[in-house]
Amino acid sequence: xxxxxxxxxxxxxxxxxxxxxxxxxxxxxxxxxxxxxxxxxxxxxxxxxxxxxxxxxxxxxxxxxxxxxxxxxxxxxxxxxxxxxxxxxxxxxxxxxxxxxxxxxxxxxxxxxxxxxxxxxxxxxxxxxxxxxxxxxxxxxxxxxxxxxxxxxxxxxxxxxxxxxxxxxxxxxxxxxxxxxxxxxxxxxxxxxxxxxxxxxxxxxxxxxxxxxxxxxxxxxxxxxxxxxxxxxxxxxxxxxxxxxxxxxxxxxxxxxxxxxxxxxxxxxxxxxxx
Numbered sequence: 001x002x003x004x005x006x007x008x009x010x011x012x013x014x015x016x017x018x019x020x021x022x023x024x025x026x027x028x029x030x031x032x033x034x035x036x037x038x039x040x041x042x043x044x045x046x047x048x049x050x051x052x053x054x055x056x057x058x059x060x061x062x063x064x065x066x067x068x069x070x071x072x073x074x075x076x077x078x079x080x081x082x083x084x085x086x087x088x089x090x091x092x093x094x095x096x097x098x099x100x101x102x103x104x105x106x107x108x109x110x111x112x113x114x115x116x117x118x119x120x121x122x123x124x125x126x127x128x129x130x131x132x133x134x135x136x137x138x139x140x141x142x143x144x145x146x147x148x149x150x151x152x153x154x155x156x157x158x159x160x161x162x163x164x165x166x167x168x169x170x171x172x173x174x175x176x177x178x179x180x181x182x183x184x185x186x187x188x189x190x191x192x193x194x195x196x197x198x199x200x201x202x203x204x205x206x207x208x209x210x211x212x213x214x215x216x217x218x219x220x221x222x223x224x225x226x227x228x229x230x231x232x233x234x235x236x237x238x239x240x241x242x243x244x245x246x247x248x249x250x251x252x253x254x255x256x257x258x259x260x261x262x263x264x265x266x267x268x269x270x271x272x273x274x275x
Contacts, residue, residue, distance in 0.1 A: 026090070165205065241270055247268050
Protein backbone atom coordinates (compact mmCIF):
# COMPACT_ATOMS: atom_id res chain seq x y z
CA UNK A 1 0.00 0.00 0.00
CA UNK A 2 1.06 3.58 -0.67
CA UNK A 3 0.63 6.22 2.04
CA UNK A 4 0.27 9.83 0.91
CA UNK A 5 0.48 12.82 3.22
CA UNK A 6 -0.90 16.26 2.36
CA UNK A 7 -0.07 19.17 4.70
CA UNK A 8 -2.88 21.70 4.63
CA UNK A 9 -3.78 25.18 5.82
CA UNK A 10 -6.44 27.39 4.20
CA UNK A 11 -6.10 25.90 0.70
CA UNK A 12 -9.36 23.99 0.37
CA UNK A 13 -9.99 24.70 -3.31
CA UNK A 14 -6.55 23.36 -4.23
CA UNK A 15 -6.78 20.50 -1.74
CA UNK A 16 -9.96 19.34 -3.46
CA UNK A 17 -8.09 19.01 -6.76
CA UNK A 18 -5.14 17.32 -5.10
CA UNK A 19 -7.41 14.80 -3.36
CA UNK A 20 -9.30 14.07 -6.58
CA UNK A 21 -6.02 13.24 -8.32
CA UNK A 22 -5.24 10.76 -5.55
CA UNK A 23 -8.72 9.23 -5.39
CA UNK A 24 -8.74 8.10 -9.03
CA UNK A 25 -5.44 6.22 -8.81
CA UNK A 26 -5.96 2.48 -9.32
CA UNK A 27 -3.80 1.21 -6.46
CA UNK A 28 -4.26 0.43 -2.79
CA UNK A 29 -3.52 3.63 -0.90
CA UNK A 30 -4.31 5.83 2.05
CA UNK A 31 -4.49 9.62 1.85
CA UNK A 32 -3.81 11.43 5.11
CA UNK A 33 -4.54 15.16 5.23
CA UNK A 34 -2.72 16.88 8.07
CA UNK A 35 -4.50 20.20 8.54
CA UNK A 36 -3.40 22.99 10.89
CA UNK A 37 -6.89 24.42 11.40
CA UNK A 38 -8.50 25.59 8.17
CA UNK A 39 -12.01 25.70 9.58
CA UNK A 40 -15.44 24.08 9.31
CA UNK A 41 -15.70 24.17 5.51
CA UNK A 42 -12.74 21.83 5.16
CA UNK A 43 -14.10 19.54 7.87
CA UNK A 44 -17.47 19.33 6.11
CA UNK A 45 -15.84 18.52 2.79
CA UNK A 46 -13.53 15.91 4.30
CA UNK A 47 -16.46 14.18 6.01
CA UNK A 48 -17.88 13.42 2.56
CA UNK A 49 -14.66 11.85 1.27
CA UNK A 50 -14.59 8.08 1.67
CA UNK A 51 -10.91 7.64 0.86
CA UNK A 52 -9.36 10.37 2.99
CA UNK A 53 -8.32 10.60 6.64
CA UNK A 54 -8.31 14.10 8.11
CA UNK A 55 -6.33 15.07 11.20
CA UNK A 56 -6.60 18.61 12.53
CA UNK A 57 -3.93 19.86 14.90
CA UNK A 58 -1.53 22.76 15.18
CA UNK A 59 1.95 22.18 13.84
CA UNK A 60 5.31 23.93 13.59
CA UNK A 61 5.27 24.24 9.81
CA UNK A 62 4.95 22.10 6.71
CA UNK A 63 7.61 19.53 7.56
CA UNK A 64 6.28 19.05 11.06
CA UNK A 65 2.84 18.42 9.54
CA UNK A 66 4.31 15.91 7.10
CA UNK A 67 6.12 14.09 9.90
CA UNK A 68 2.89 13.90 11.89
CA UNK A 69 1.17 12.33 8.90
CA UNK A 70 4.03 9.92 8.24
CA UNK A 71 3.87 8.67 11.82
CA UNK A 72 0.24 7.76 11.17
CA UNK A 73 0.98 6.12 7.82
CA UNK A 74 0.72 2.35 7.40
CA UNK A 75 1.81 1.86 3.78
CA UNK A 76 5.04 0.26 2.59
CA UNK A 77 5.66 3.18 0.21
CA UNK A 78 5.30 6.79 1.36
CA UNK A 79 5.17 10.24 -0.23
CA UNK A 80 3.78 13.68 0.37
CA UNK A 81 1.75 15.79 -2.02
CA UNK A 82 1.08 19.46 -1.35
CA UNK A 83 -2.34 21.01 -1.92
CA UNK A 84 -1.19 22.75 -5.10
CA UNK A 85 0.09 19.51 -6.63
CA UNK A 86 -1.60 16.59 -8.39
CA UNK A 87 -0.72 13.11 -9.56
CA UNK A 88 -1.15 12.38 -13.25
CA UNK A 89 -3.39 9.48 -14.35
CA UNK A 90 -1.89 6.08 -13.56
CA UNK A 91 1.09 7.61 -11.77
CA UNK A 92 0.88 5.58 -8.58
CA UNK A 93 0.47 2.29 -10.45
CA UNK A 94 3.79 3.02 -12.19
CA UNK A 95 5.40 3.82 -8.85
CA UNK A 96 3.98 0.67 -7.27
CA UNK A 97 5.32 -1.50 -10.10
CA UNK A 98 8.74 0.13 -9.92
CA UNK A 99 9.23 -0.61 -6.24
CA UNK A 100 7.90 -4.16 -6.70
CA UNK A 101 10.44 -4.86 -9.44
CA UNK A 102 13.36 -2.98 -7.82
CA UNK A 103 13.54 -4.29 -4.24
CA UNK A 104 16.96 -2.73 -3.66
CA UNK A 105 15.79 0.83 -4.33
CA UNK A 106 14.58 2.87 -1.36
CA UNK A 107 13.87 6.26 -3.00
CA UNK A 108 12.36 7.01 -6.40
CA UNK A 109 12.34 10.38 -8.17
CA UNK A 110 10.08 10.99 -11.17
CA UNK A 111 9.78 13.81 -13.66
CA UNK A 112 7.16 16.49 -13.06
CA UNK A 113 5.40 19.26 -14.95
CA UNK A 114 4.85 22.86 -13.90
CA UNK A 115 1.44 24.31 -14.82
CA UNK A 116 -0.39 27.59 -14.32
CA UNK A 117 -3.73 27.94 -12.54
CA UNK A 118 -5.61 27.16 -15.77
CA UNK A 119 -3.66 23.93 -16.18
CA UNK A 120 -1.48 25.15 -19.03
CA UNK A 121 1.93 23.43 -19.05
CA UNK A 122 4.77 25.85 -18.33
CA UNK A 123 7.80 23.60 -18.01
CA UNK A 124 8.80 19.93 -18.08
CA UNK A 125 11.24 19.04 -15.31
CA UNK A 126 13.40 16.03 -16.14
CA UNK A 127 15.25 14.94 -13.02
CA UNK A 128 18.59 13.27 -12.45
CA UNK A 129 19.88 11.60 -9.32
CA UNK A 130 21.09 14.12 -6.75
CA UNK A 131 24.69 14.03 -5.57
CA UNK A 132 26.32 15.36 -2.43
CA UNK A 133 28.70 17.49 -4.48
CA UNK A 134 25.84 19.30 -6.19
CA UNK A 135 23.47 19.45 -3.21
CA UNK A 136 26.07 21.04 -0.94
CA UNK A 137 26.57 23.89 -3.38
CA UNK A 138 23.25 24.33 -5.22
CA UNK A 139 19.50 23.77 -4.79
CA UNK A 140 17.90 20.34 -4.96
CA UNK A 141 16.76 19.58 -8.51
CA UNK A 142 14.09 16.96 -7.80
CA UNK A 143 10.44 17.63 -7.00
CA UNK A 144 8.73 16.55 -3.80
CA UNK A 145 5.52 15.90 -5.76
CA UNK A 146 7.30 13.09 -7.63
CA UNK A 147 9.39 11.65 -4.78
CA UNK A 148 8.54 8.30 -3.17
CA UNK A 149 10.32 6.24 -0.55
CA UNK A 150 10.04 3.04 1.42
CA UNK A 151 8.63 3.04 4.91
CA UNK A 152 11.84 1.37 6.09
CA UNK A 153 13.55 4.77 5.89
CA UNK A 154 11.17 6.10 8.54
CA UNK A 155 11.95 3.10 10.71
CA UNK A 156 15.60 4.13 10.41
CA UNK A 157 14.74 7.63 11.59
CA UNK A 158 14.77 9.51 8.29
CA UNK A 159 12.00 12.00 8.99
CA UNK A 160 12.10 15.62 7.83
CA UNK A 161 13.88 18.18 9.99
CA UNK A 162 11.12 20.64 11.02
CA UNK A 163 13.54 23.48 11.76
CA UNK A 164 13.65 24.13 8.00
CA UNK A 165 10.51 25.78 6.63
CA UNK A 166 11.18 25.63 2.88
CA UNK A 167 14.24 23.46 2.21
CA UNK A 168 13.59 20.41 4.36
CA UNK A 169 13.58 18.22 1.25
CA UNK A 170 17.17 19.13 0.46
CA UNK A 171 18.25 18.47 4.06
CA UNK A 172 16.46 15.12 3.97
CA UNK A 173 18.00 14.05 0.65
CA UNK A 174 21.45 15.10 1.84
CA UNK A 175 21.05 12.88 4.91
CA UNK A 176 20.00 9.97 2.68
CA UNK A 177 23.00 10.48 0.40
CA UNK A 178 25.35 10.50 3.37
CA UNK A 179 23.79 7.22 4.51
CA UNK A 180 24.28 5.78 0.99
CA UNK A 181 20.57 5.07 0.57
CA UNK A 182 19.96 3.63 -2.88
CA UNK A 183 17.98 5.93 -5.19
CA UNK A 184 16.63 5.74 -8.73
CA UNK A 185 14.86 7.92 -11.29
CA UNK A 186 11.85 7.23 -13.49
CA UNK A 187 11.91 8.89 -16.89
CA UNK A 188 8.21 9.68 -16.85
CA UNK A 189 6.13 12.59 -15.60
CA UNK A 190 4.41 11.55 -12.38
CA UNK A 191 2.86 14.77 -11.09
CA UNK A 192 2.16 18.45 -11.71
CA UNK A 193 3.02 21.46 -9.58
CA UNK A 194 0.67 24.43 -9.94
CA UNK A 195 1.94 28.00 -9.78
CA UNK A 196 -0.96 29.51 -7.85
CA UNK A 197 0.52 32.96 -7.27
CA UNK A 198 0.85 32.20 -3.58
CA UNK A 199 3.60 29.59 -3.70
CA UNK A 200 6.22 31.59 -5.60
CA UNK A 201 7.71 32.87 -2.36
CA UNK A 202 8.57 29.34 -1.36
CA UNK A 203 11.37 29.15 -3.92
CA UNK A 204 12.92 32.37 -2.60
CA UNK A 205 12.64 31.10 0.97
CA UNK A 206 14.28 27.84 -0.05
CA UNK A 207 17.17 29.75 -1.62
CA UNK A 208 17.65 31.79 1.54
CA UNK A 209 17.60 28.69 3.68
CA UNK A 210 19.93 26.95 1.25
CA UNK A 211 22.51 29.69 1.69
CA UNK A 212 22.17 29.46 5.47
CA UNK A 213 22.32 25.66 5.43
CA UNK A 214 25.42 25.50 3.24
CA UNK A 215 27.14 28.22 5.26
CA UNK A 216 29.39 31.06 4.08
CA UNK A 217 32.34 28.77 3.48
CA UNK A 218 30.35 26.77 0.98
CA UNK A 219 28.22 29.54 -0.40
CA UNK A 220 31.14 31.54 -1.73
CA UNK A 221 33.26 28.65 -2.98
CA UNK A 222 32.59 29.85 -6.53
CA UNK A 223 35.01 27.52 -8.30
CA UNK A 224 33.71 24.41 -6.58
CA UNK A 225 30.16 25.53 -7.22
CA UNK A 226 30.89 26.10 -10.92
CA UNK A 227 32.41 22.63 -11.24
CA UNK A 228 29.47 21.03 -9.43
CA UNK A 229 26.94 22.86 -11.60
CA UNK A 230 28.80 21.91 -14.77
CA UNK A 231 28.79 18.24 -13.80
CA UNK A 232 25.10 18.47 -12.92
CA UNK A 233 24.18 20.12 -16.19
CA UNK A 234 26.15 17.60 -18.21
CA UNK A 235 24.14 14.84 -16.56
CA UNK A 236 20.94 16.76 -17.32
CA UNK A 237 21.99 17.09 -20.97
CA UNK A 238 22.61 13.35 -21.21
CA UNK A 239 19.18 12.74 -19.65
CA UNK A 240 17.46 14.92 -22.27
CA UNK A 241 16.42 17.61 -19.80
CA UNK A 242 17.31 20.65 -21.88
CA UNK A 243 14.91 20.37 -24.79
CA UNK A 244 11.42 21.56 -25.60
CA UNK A 245 8.52 19.13 -25.65
CA UNK A 246 4.97 18.77 -26.85
CA UNK A 247 2.87 17.82 -23.84
CA UNK A 248 -0.64 16.66 -23.06
CA UNK A 249 -1.69 16.70 -19.41
CA UNK A 250 -4.93 15.57 -17.81
CA UNK A 251 -5.56 17.28 -14.49
CA UNK A 252 -8.34 18.64 -12.30
CA UNK A 253 -8.90 22.38 -12.49
CA UNK A 254 -10.72 24.95 -10.42
CA UNK A 255 -13.43 25.06 -13.10
CA UNK A 256 -13.53 21.26 -13.29
CA UNK A 257 -12.96 19.79 -9.81
CA UNK A 258 -14.86 16.58 -10.58
CA UNK A 259 -13.31 15.58 -13.91
CA UNK A 260 -9.83 15.72 -15.36
CA UNK A 261 -9.43 18.09 -18.28
CA UNK A 262 -6.89 17.58 -21.04
CA UNK A 263 -4.50 20.36 -21.96
CA UNK A 264 -2.18 20.15 -24.96
CA UNK A 265 0.80 22.43 -25.45
CA UNK A 266 3.70 22.54 -27.87
CA UNK A 267 7.20 23.88 -27.46
CA UNK A 268 7.12 23.56 -23.66
CA UNK A 269 10.47 24.47 -22.15
CA UNK A 270 12.44 23.13 -19.23
CA UNK A 271 13.29 26.17 -17.09
CA UNK A 272 11.78 27.11 -13.75
CA UNK A 273 9.48 30.08 -14.51
CA UNK A 274 10.47 33.46 -13.12
CA UNK A 275 8.19 35.04 -10.48
